[in-house]
Amino acid sequence: MSTSIVKVLGTQASPFANRVLIALNIKCVDYEFIQEDMSNKSELLLKSNPVHKKIPVLIHGDNTICESLVIVQYIDETWTNGPSILPSNPLDRAIARFWVAYIDDKWLPLMSDLGKAQGEEAKLEVQEKLQEALVPLEEAFVKCSKGKSFFGGDNIGYIDITLGCILGWIKAIKIMLGIEIFVVTKTPGLVNWGDRFLEDKFVKGAMLEPEKLVEILELHLAKREANNAN
Amino acid sequence: MSTSIVKVLGTQASPFANRVLIALNIKCVDYEFIQEDMSNKSELLLKSNPVHKKIPVLIHGDNTICESLVIVQYIDETWTNGPSILPSNPLDRAIARFWVAYIDDKWLPLMSDLGKAQGEEAKLEVQEKLQEALVPLEEAFVKCSKGKSFFGGDNIGYIDITLGCILGWIKAIKIMLGIEIFVVTKTPGLVNWGDRFLEDKFVKGAMLEPEKLVEILELHLAKREANNAN
Numbered sequence: 001m002s003t004s005i006v007k008v009l010g011t012q013a014s015p016f017a018n019r020v021l022i023a024l025n026i027k028c029v030d031y032e033f034i035q036e037d038m039s040n041k042s043e044l045l046l047k048s049n050p051v052h053k054k055i056p057v058l059i060h061g062d063n064t065i066c067e068s069l070v071i072v073q074y075i076d077e078t079w080t081n082g083p084s085i086l087p088s089n090p091l092d093r094a095i096a097r098f099w100v101a102y103i104d105d106k107w108l109p110l111m112s113d114l115g116k117a118q119g120e121e122a123k124l125e126v127q128e129k130l131q132e133a134l135v136p137l138e139e140a141f142v143k144c145s146k147g148k149s150f151f152g153g154d155n156i157g158y159i160d161i162t163l164g165c166i167l168g169w170i171k172a173i174k175i176m177l178g179i180e181i182f183v184v185t186k187t188p189g190l191v192n193w194g195d196r197f198l199e200d201k202f203v204k205g206a207m208l209e210p211e212k213l214v215e216i217l218e219l220h221l222a223k224r225e226a227n228n229a230n
Numbered sequence: 231m232s233t234s235i236v237k238v239l240g241t242q243a244s245p246f247a248n249r250v251l252i253a254l255n256i257k258c259v260d261y262e263f264i265q266e267d268m269s270n271k272s273e274l275l276l277k278s279n280p281v282h283k284k285i286p287v288l289i290h291g292d293n294t295i296c297e298s299l300v301i302v303q304y305i306d307e308t309w310t311n312g313p314s315i316l317p318s319n320p321l322d323r324a325i326a327r328f329w330v331a332y333i334d335d336k337w338l339p340l341m342s343d344l345g346k347a348q349g350e351e352a353k354l355e356v357q358e359k360l361q362e363a364l365v366p367l368e369e370a371f372v373k374c375s376k377g378k379s380f381f382g383g384d385n386i387g388y389i390d391i392t393l394g395c396i397l398g399w400i401k402a403i404k405i406m407l408g409i410e411i412f413v414v415t416k417t418p419g420l421v422n423w424g425d426r427f428l429e430d431k432f433v434k435g436a437m438l439e440p441e442k443l444v445e446i447l448e449l450h451l452a453k454r455e456a457n458n459a460n
Binding site for chain 1: 281293295296297299300301303304307308320321323324327328331332366
């Protein structure tokens with residue numbers, strides 16, 4: 001079954017789609033990447049994910065799997081002869097799942113708040129919250145990495161993928177708004193970790209450069225402004 | 231390690247704590263249940279879950295695990311000689327994780343909306359949404375159960391535990407507000423599934439009776455009213 005054709009529906013700007021591509025890279029799985037236009041969703045996407053109508057979707061032979069974290073775990077459990085993405089023992093797996101839930105349920109919603117914040121003061125307030133909410137992750141990094149490069153140890157693991165895929169957008173936001181989220185004064189370990197993550201061979205090529213994301217964001221904002229003006 | 235002492239911090243009224251107790255029952259693990267007073271959290275809870283300060287917490291020897299779904303997966307992966315809670319093959323595991331995320335991220339927030347809805351009309355609107363949001367789960371039940379009793383087949387599994395633990399509150403809400411969420415006209419399979427779930431040997435005793443939940447809710451609402459009047 002693991003020799004079936006693998007397709008990923010997504011956009012390269014989506015950190016959630018990036019997670020899937022990196023997981024497949026770690027397992028050395030060849031895949032076809034099908035670029036979706038989210039303003040005009042394909043029939044294939046609507047059929048593959050009728051519940052959420054969202055990317056990413058993994059199509060593996062006859063199997064269709066949705067939701068980035070569900071897909072990453074599926075990849076880890078399907079291509080078992082590649083490096084492990086989740087740790088092997090139940091306690092470490094639980095710790096990884098705990099922090100991954102923290103990233104998606106507590107930290108990422110603050111990123112959405114940043115998008116909605118109106119005015120300099122409101123933006124700075126969210127910046128402060130985002131920085132503070134990284135402090136527990138800095139502590140988790142120290143414990144999980146045990147002095148090695150990544151949350152997953154010598155190699156990129158489940159927490160690395162989940163948090164790391166946001167780094168492109170973090171850099172894009174810094175370029176566009178001057179907002180800094182990973183700062184040396186509060187989370188020095190994560191600043192260095194982020195640099196290592198973006199240089200990793202499994203990551204390069206899976207994520208767009210921050211400058212490209214800035215272009216995409218500017219285009220999106222211009223479109224929104226034009227719509228609001230109509 | 232799996233012979234270490236097991237403790238659960240929780241309240242019996244919490245569906246999230248119920249999930250943990252049922253998972254331990256399925257694995258025939260003896261545990262000590264430590265009842266928390268959520269208006270006056272114990273030092274042990276604050277120390278065990280410093281990030282969220284929430285129940286449930288599982289303490290297993292020297293290991294401390296937080297977040298109900300993380301705990302249920304930990305239990306499944308630690309006591310591997312008992313019946314499996316998650317399915318064994320990667321696709322079925324992914325399907326179970328997809329629906330569990332749907333329940334917690336899409337369906338349960340509507341239950342909170344019900345608590346906040348002011349007036350009869352607003353409540354009926356949320357009732358309609360809750361019923362509609364169960365329809366995809368009815369379809370999932372047909373596919374996953376393959377004509378058997380539970381999402382997990384012959385035995386209670388991951389989706390069953392996640393959704394089933396809310397059933398006590400569903401019944402309590404019906405008694406107090408007349409709001410019906412599982413209805414035969416829209417989700418007949420789930421209505422029957424719910425009856426079977428509540429009669430299951432691993433569930434009985436882990437969850438409070440609806441009448442008891444009504445008492446707790448009435449007490450909570452009276453306290454809130456008294457606080458608002460002050």
